[in-house]
Amino acid sequence: MTQTPSRLFIEAIEDSIIGFIRIKDLESLIKNNSAAREYFGRFIMTRLIYYMNQHARFISADPDYVIPGGESVRQRYERTINAVQKIIGANRDRRIILVIHGGGLDSLFRHALEIPLTRSRNFSLMNASMNVLSVEGDAWKVETWGDVSHLADIGALDDF
Numbered sequence: 001m002t003q004t005p006s007r008l009f010i011e012a013i014e015d016s017i018i019g020f021i022r023i024k025d026l027e028s029l030i031k032n033n034s035a036a037r038e039y040f041g042r043f044i045m046t047r048l049i050y051y052m053n054q055h056a057r058f059i060s061a062d063p064d065y066v067i068p069g070g071e072s073v074r075q076r077y078e079r080t081i082n083a084v085q086k087i088i089g090a091n092r093d094r095r096i097i098l099v100i101h102g103g104g105l106d107s108l109f110r111h112a113l114e115i116p117l118t119r120s121r122n123f124s125l126m127n128a129s130m131n132v133l134s135v136e137g138d139a140w141k142v143e144t145w146g147d148v149s150h151l152a153d154i155g156a157l158d159d160f
């Protein structure tokens with residue numbers, strides 16, 4: 001049974017998903033078959049353009065862009081602030097320690113300083129940093145931000 005170039009290519013891609021691709025078969029197919037070269041080229045260009053567009057949208061200042069299968073910056077912001085406000089509400093007059101990733105820190109910092117989600121980040125998000133915020137009523141205040149003095153011997157990198 002003779003397979004079409006597109007069928008062989010699809011099989012090669014399916015094989016790559018489980019960590020195996022018959023490179024020699026695919027190489028030979030592309031080298032010796034103009035239809036396969038054209039099909040492969042269109043496939044690669046289509047995927048490349050798709051991911052380039054997704055990346056451009058991701059790094060844009062559009063807080064409402066939803067990453068396919070994920071959430072928007074605004075959704076993350078609202079989810080983070082709501083969760084932290086619930087924790088604060090349940091622990092009035094107590095010191096709270098949170099362990100949180102960079103996106104959540106970004107949300108807390110923006111909330112405390114009322115920085116719009118549409119403004120590009122111009123503040124640090126240091127890995128493993130200590131950040132102190134205080135909340136009195138509805139007023140949030142940044143007391144300490146990006147303190148990495150406890151990492152003096154090993155260093156810390158900005159999250160982005």
